[in-house]
Amino acid sequence: MREINKVKPEQLDFFNDIPNLKRDITDPYEEWKEMPEFVQEEELYYKQIIIRFKTEKDYDNFGKLINQNLTLQTKSIWYPKYINDLCLICIDESQESEFNCEH
Numbered sequence: 201m202r203e204i205n206k207v208k209p210e211q212l213d214f215f216n217d218i219p220n221l222k223r224d225i226t227d228p229y230e231e232w233k234e235m236p237e238f239v240q241e242e243e244l245y246y247k248q249i250i251i252r253f254k255t256e257k258d259y260d261n262f263g264k265l266i267n268q269n270l271t272l273q274t275k276s277i278w279y280p281k282y283i284n285d286l287c288l289i290c291i292d293e294s295q296e297s298e299f300n301c302e303h
Contacts, residue, residue, distance in 0.1 A: 245278075 253259040263270035268277055 251262070253262065259270060266277075266279055268279075268281055270277070
């Protein structure tokens with residue numbers, strides 16, 4: 201079995217090789233002074249559920265029932281159908297696929 205070279209603590213100090221770099225480093229706490237707090241908005245939905253389908257036909261029928269285009273790539277939907285805020289900036293139909301807009 202090959203012996204692994206042990207690394208000395210001073211070898212882990214990358215700044216030893218770059219003496220001028222230490223002077224350029226700023227204190228992150230000083231940089232963040234007077235910055236606004238991050239506030240996470242609450243979710244904007246009432247309820248979320250998981251629905252399972254036994255067959256592709258069941259899945260297709262459900263999409264028709266709720267009048268939404270469901271594909272194998274669909275991960276989530278809004279009911280009733282929700283047009284997200286990005287769709288409001290779509291200038292013409294050529295941008296709809298870029299923003300996943302369906303009007």
